[in-house]
Amino acid sequence: MSETRPPTAATAPHDKATSDAGPAGGAAAPRKGLPVAARLALAAGLVAVAVVLFLFLFIEGTFAFAFERRLTVLGTMVIVAFAHAVGTVVFQTITHNRILTPSIMGFDAVYILTQTLLVAVFGGSVLAATDGMPKLVTQTLLMVCFTMLLFRWLFSGRNGSIHVMLLVGVVLGLAFRSLSDFLQRLLSPSEHDVLATRLFGRLTSAEVGYLPLAGAVCLIVGAVVWHRRYRLDTLLLGRETATSLGIAHKRELTVMLLLVSLLIAMSTALAGPMTFFGFVTAMLAYQFAGTHRHAVVLPMAFLIGLLTLVGGQFVMEHVFYASGMLTVVIEFLGGAVFLVHLLRKGSL
Amino acid sequence: MRRLPLASAALGVLALVIASLFIGGYDIGPRSLFTDPDAREMFLISRVPRTLALILAAAAMAVSGVIMQMLVQNRFVEPTTTGTSEWAALGVLLLTVLTPGASLLVKMGAASLFAFAGALVFLVVLSRIALKSQVIVPIVGIMLGALVSSVTVYIASSTQLLQMLATWRSGGFSSVVRGSYEPLWAVGAIVVGLYVAADRFTIAGLGRDTAVSLGLPYRRILFTGLTMVALATGVTTVVVGFIPFLGLIVPNLVSMARGDDIRRNLPWVVLASVALMIVCDLVGRLVVFPMEIPATLVLGAVGAVMFVAMILRQRGKAHV
Numbered sequence: 001m002s003e004t005r006p007p008t009a010a011t012a013p014h015d016k017a018t019s020d021a022g023p024a025g026g027a028a029a030p031r032k033g034l035p036v037a038a039r040l041a042l043a044a045g046l047v048a049v050a051v052v053l054f055l056f057l058f059i060e061g062t063f064a065f066a067f068e069r070r071l072t073v074l075g076t077m078v079i080v081a082f083a084h085a086v087g088t089v090v091f092q093t094i095t096h097n098r099i100l101t102p103s104i105m106g107f108d109a110v111y112i113l114t115q116t117l118l119v120a121v122f123g124g125s126v127l128a129a130t131d132g133m134p135k136l137v138t139q140t141l142l143m144v145c146f147t148m149l150l151f152r153w154l155f156s157g158r159n160g161s162i163h164v165m166l167l168v169g170v171v172l173g174l175a176f177r178s179l180s181d182f183l184q185r186l187l188s189p190s191e192h193d194v195l196a197t198r199l200f201g202r203l204t205s206a207e208v209g210y211l212p213l214a215g216a217v218c219l220i221v222g223a224v225v226w227h228r229r230y231r232l233d234t235l236l237l238g239r240e241t242a243t244s245l246g247i248a249h250k251r252e253l254t255v256m257l258l259l260v261s262l263l264i265a266m267s268t269a270l271a272g273p274m275t276f277f278g279f280v281t282a283m284l285a286y287q288f289a290g291t292h293r294h295a296v297v298l299p300m301a302f303l304i305g306l307l308t309l310v311g312g313q314f315v316m317e318h319v320f321y322a323s324g325m326l327t328v329v330i331e332f333l334g335g336a337v338f339l340v341h342l343l344r345k346g347s348l
Numbered sequence: 349m350r351r352l353p354l355a356s357a358a359l360g361v362l363a364l365v366i367a368s369l370f371i372g373g374y375d376i377g378p379r380s381l382f383t384d385p386d387a388r389e390m391f392l393i394s395r396v397p398r399t400l401a402l403i404l405a406a407a408a409m410a411v412s413g414v415i416m417q418m419l420v421q422n423r424f425v426e427p428t429t430t431g432t433s434e435w436a437a438l439g440v441l442l443l444t445v446l447t448p449g450a451s452l453l454v455k456m457g458a459a460s461l462f463a464f465a466g467a468l469v470f471l472v473v474l475s476r477i478a479l480k481s482q483v484i485v486p487i488v489g490i491m492l493g494a495l496v497s498s499v500t501v502y503i504a505s506s507t508q509l510l511q512m513l514a515t516w517r518s519g520g521f522s523s524v525v526r527g528s529y530e531p532l533w534a535v536g537a538i539v540v541g542l543y544v545a546a547d548r549f550t551i552a553g554l555g556r557d558t559a560v561s562l563g564l565p566y567r568r569i570l571f572t573g574l575t576m577v578a579l580a581t582g583v584t585t586v587v588v589g590f591i592p593f594l595g596l597i598v599p600n601l602v603s604m605a606r607g608d609d610i611r612r613n614l615p616w617v618v619l620a621s622v623a624l625m626i627v628c629d630l631v632g633r634l635v636v637f638p639m640e641i642p643a644t645l646v647l648g649a650v651g652a653v654m655f656v657a658m659i660l661r662q663r664g665k666a667h668v
Contacts, residue, residue: 104491154660167424167483168656170490174428175652178592182645184514192511200505275494328502335495339473342488346477 036296039288043303050310058318074310075211076203076271081281081305082218083267086225087260088278089285089294089301093232094256095162098286099342101278102264104166105150106173108273110143113176115198120183124191127198136210136269143265144258151257162253200327202272203309214270221259229294232256236292274327276334281305283341357619364626368399371633393526399626401521401529402643405588406625407618408535408580411542413595414610414617415573416467418553420474423603423662424486426595427463427581431493435466436585437517438500445507452586456531460582466496467574483659519589520642521629531583538576539618546611549573553608591644593651594621600658624650 034042051074059066084101091102118126147169154165184192197205225232231252234242243249267274285301286292308330316326369391380387413426420430427433439462443450450458470489479485504513542549552559552569559566584591598621602613628650629643 100487104487161481161483163481163483163487164659167487167659170487171652171655171659174490174592175648178518178590178645178648181514181518182642184511185518187511189511192514196505196510199501275498331498332502335498338491339495342473343476 033290036289036291036293039290040296040299040303043288043300043307047303047307047310050307050314054310054314057314072208072211073204073313075208075215077309077313078306079211079214079218080203080267080271080274080277081309082222082302083263084274084278085281085285085301085305086222086298087263087267088282089298090225090232090256091260091278092282093235093294094253094260095166096236096238098283099279099338099345100166101275101282102260103273103275103278104173105147105169105261106176107143107147107261107264107268108275109173109176109180110146111139111268111273112199113180114139114142115195116180116183119191119195120186124188124194127194131207133209133213136213136266139269140262140265143268144261147261147265148258151254198272200272203313203326210270214266217262217266221263224255224259225298226295228252228255229298232294233292272327274331276338277305277308277327277330279338280330280334281308283337354615354619357616361619361623361626364623364630365399365403368402368626368630369395371630394524397526397529398521398524401524401532401588402625402629403622404529404532404535405521405584405591406594406621407539408532408584409591409595410598410617410621411535411539411595411614412577412580414599414614415542415549415577416595417599418549418610419570419573420471420485421553421555422482422485423600424483424596424659425489426593427577428493428590428592429486429596430467430470430489431496432463432466432470432577432581433585433590434493434496434500435469436460436463436582437513437590438462438496438503439582440516440586441500441504441509441513444509444512445503452528453531456583456586458582459586460578463581463585464574464578466492467578471570471574482662517590518642518644519585519587520632520640520644521588522640522642524588529587532587535580535583538580539614541576543611543614545569545572546614550608550610553610589642589644591625592648593655594625594647597651597654597658598624 054074055067055070088101092098092100115127118130150165150169150172154161154168184195187195231247234245234247235249235252235256237245239249242252264278281301281304284304285297288304289296289300291297309326312326312330316329381391382388409427412432416425416427416430417423427436436459439458439460440455442462443455443458447454470492473488473492474485477488500513501510504510548564548569551562551564552566552573556566559569599613599617602616602620606613606616625643625647628646632641632643632646635641
């Protein structure tokens with residue numbers, strides 16, 4: 001099953017999205033416009049241009065220093081884009097929903113709570129002092145454990161529903177957030193300032209040392225997801241059809257959710273929480289890919305995510321002179337697009 | 349005879365109220381009220397306003413929950429799961445940034461206006477999307493809340509007000525003294541208003557088409573209901589911060605026990621939410637005596653657990 005494509009998967013229509021996905025998305029309609037390879041090549045070309053611009057243009061001062069710093073930022077962007085793009089596309093497939101993003105399960109709340117707890121218990125200097133590989137790993141594992149517990153608890157029963165699981169995650173997230181609010185008011189203003197920098201997405205302050213590990217995780221997860229890309233296509237057909245085509249539905253869901261939570265948790269631990277970024281990349285990827293096949297959509301989402309981050313950072317830095325603002329802008333615009341899309345699509 | 353259970357419940361709540369009046373960091377007994385003028389002064393400045401605020405805020409949130417659940421026809425909505433509270437927070441923050449010296453009443457006005465806008469946005473979004481399942485509704489609401497909240501947090505962080513925002517969101521009743529809680533009386537009026545209009549809301553809760561065919565001015569009821577919710581949320585948010593889940597849990601528990609007649613349920617909803625709020629406040633005050641944990645936080649924890657239990661119960665009965 002792994003490498004032989006199930007016959008229906010090649011033209012897998014998404015549940016109800018076919019109607020508004022345009023002619024390219026339909027099962028029967030012939031694909032219009034560019035072939036997928038050309039679309040992917042075009043996106044890759046744009047990314048390459050953006051990367052070159054970002055790395056080499058407008059360097060002031062010593063070349064070596066600026067170049068090294070930019071390479072680090074680029075590395076972080078690659079990881080963040082990969083994690084959110086792949087994580088969101090896979091998550092949307094397993095939840096049968098084109099609008100939700102994995103952040104909704106409470107990752108951000110768990111992250112904010114652990115960071116706040118650290119500062120509240122050990123003081124403001126602890127954040128800088130404990131930064132390092134062990135903390136990154138612990139933080140990631142904590143968030144993965146949270147989602148897996150939720151999943152085991154709520155999805156294992158006979159009446160398991162992914163919506164119920166999401167809702168419980170969301171509710172626990174609200175509770176964590178109110179606990180964080182309370183802890184934050186106990187902090188001294190200077191401690192709070194230290195904490196506040198961690199509560200936003202920040203692409204420009206990641207350490208070089210984290211990148212190899214994070215990159216390795218991305219590679220491994222990427223390989224596993226790629227290996228299962230046709231099974232993902234089959235999952236789009238719904239539980240019954242997928243099961244009758246020989247997919248172990250629940251096991252597949254468990255594996256995929258584990259991978260998604262690993263990606264998002266790692267990206268959050270590395271560069272802070274981002275809620276709507278994944279949604280935007282996945283949405284654009286489906287529009288530009290012109291197909292629902294994961295073999296195309298996954299790389300497309302990654303390329304679009306990377307293009308958004310690199311191009312956005314370039315524009316923010318050199319046009320608006322606000323280099324730290326990228327994630328805020330993306331979140332805001334992403335949220336607005338989310339709202340408009342929700343209204344236009346007319347279902348969640 | 350029929351009123352006996354209600355009367356005994358009221359007595360129980362009264363006992364809680366008295367406990368709330370006489371427990372606290374400053375030792376005030378019933379006797380010292382008559383002998384010690386300082387104690388009496390303290391009692392009137394701090395204890396009485398605090399207890400009144402607890403009662404009014406609890407009633408406000410419970411009633412908001414009842415109204416929203418009727419208008420949206422979904423058991424899982426209330427101001428914190430529809431983003432309405434987040435909008436109120438945005439309103440207050442914007443006012444704090446633009447005119448730092450604004451009075452409490454102006455802040456409440458701004459909060460209520462934004463809460464109204466937020467509730468409208470929620471309803472518009474909800475009316476434009478097809479719902480595949482009951483639990484989707486609170487997910488939509490919470491996503492909208494997250495969207496608004498990200499704007500709020502960004503504004504707060506760029507104006508160095510982030511910690512103030514956290515303080516103020518987690519609120520609680522410890523800072524309630526004479527002179528700062530009085531606007532909550534407006535909420536009392538809302539509760540009475542709902543009692544008078546209860547039957548109309550019950551019919552509106554059957555859905556737009558049924559309501560219209562029964563000759564009800566549906567839009568006007570919708571507007572009235574939203575205004576009530578917005579006022580209650582705005583005022584409560586400014587005085588005591590977010591009160592999570594109260595408006596969701598209590599009305600649902602009462603409905604489970606007694607059915608859906610709003611007017612007959614209302615006294616029970618109000619009594620039960622006041623009792624829950626006071627118990628949470630007492631727990632918060634006694635656990636780390638003489639310090640205190642905000643009642644809102646205790647309620648958040650208790651509420652989250654009860655909410656989850658409710659969802660699971662619903663799931664057990666039918667597929668959601």
